[in-house]
Amino acid sequence: YGFENSDIGLRYSLGFKYNDNLSFSSGITVSNVKGKLATNSSTQVMDNIGKFDQYILKFNINYNSTNDFLYPTKGVYNNVSIDYSPEDISDYGYVKLKIDNDIYFGNNRSNNFFFISNNLGIAEAFEGNLKTLNSFSLGGLSFKGFDYRGIGTKKDGVYLGGKKYYSSTIGYGSSFLFDESDNVNIRLFYSIGSVWDSDYLSNDSLYNRSSAGVSFDILTPVLPISFSFAVPINKKDDDRTREFSFNLGTSF
Numbered sequence: 001y002g003f004e005n006s007d008i009g010l011r012y013s014l015g016f017k018y019n020d021n022l023s024f025s026s027g028i029t030v031s032n033v034k035g036k037l038a039t040n041s042s043t044q045v046m047d048n049i050g051k052f053d054q055y056i057l058k059f060n061i062n063y064n065s066t067n068d069f070l071y072p073t074k075g076v077y078n079n080v081s082i083d084y085s086p087e088d089i090s091d092y093g094y095v096k097l098k099i100d101n102d103i104y105f106g107n108n109r110s111n112n113f114f115f116i117s118n119n120l121g122i123a124e125a126f127e128g129n130l131k132t133l134n135s136f137s138l139g140g141l142s143f144k145g146f147d148y149r150g151i152g153t154k155k156d157g158v159y160l161g162g163k164k165y166y167s168s169t170i171g172y173g174s175s176f177l178f179d180e181s182d183n184v185n186i187r188l189f190y191s192i193g194s195v196w197d198s199d200y201l202s203n204d205s206l207y208n209r210s211s212a213g214v215s216f217d218i219l220t221p222v223l224p225i226s227f228s229f230a231v232p233i234n235k236k237d238d239d240r241t242r243e244f245s246f247n248l249g250t251s252f
Contacts, residue, residue, distance in 0.1 A: 145211030
């Protein structure tokens with residue numbers, strides 16, 4: 001984003017489990033945010049430079065009926081989260097909404113399954129521009145085939161992100177057992193999505209990107225490891241791609 005950032009604060013939250021699948025939580029975060037070492041004097045960078053006291057109210061609703069925490073093959077996962085920073089008590093007021101939805105269609109006679117994964121986000125500043133620090137980004141683990149923050153418009157060499165984003169992935173998964181400790185899971189997938197509507201551009205409309213690939217999750221006794229290979233199908237010239245990726249954790 002063209003600057004360095006430090007964020008020091010405290011968060012307190014309370015959770016309520018309504019039943020085995022449905023839970024709620026709410027809380028408050030009090031933090032001091034400091035932006036420094038600007039790489040240039042553009043507006044999108046300088047809006048983040050300085051010290052800001054932030055009070056963020058957080059709300060979350062979670063519904064999870066999937067059959068496994070790490071590698072589900074059946075069930076539904078829904079999560080809705082809202083971050084609200086009141087302009088009356090914060091130096092910078094904004095609101096941010098994120099919705100995540102995963103649906104797994106399992107096969108009772110095998111380990112094979114189909115899945116759909118959807119993500120949506122909307123953010124808005126109460127006054128002025130939504131800072132790039134609070135904008136959405138897309139790429140890397142959130143959109144395979146593209147580099148981290150590889151999707152989205154850049155201006156003066158600075159990644160802008162956007163106030164809106166979405167991604168949707170459909171795929172097919174299966175698993176096979178090498179021995180009693182290492183379970184290998186494979187997924188074939190196709191993804192489409194975009195991030196857009198930055199306040200620092202007069203015209204930043206939605207432009208869909210897409211990719212297709214395969215991922216392998218190795219569920220070892222210590223921790224899951226994933227490898228993925230994805231090829232961008234639709235992209236912009238200034239997007240940064242990355243076909244191969246490796247990370248600790250599951251691929252989706």
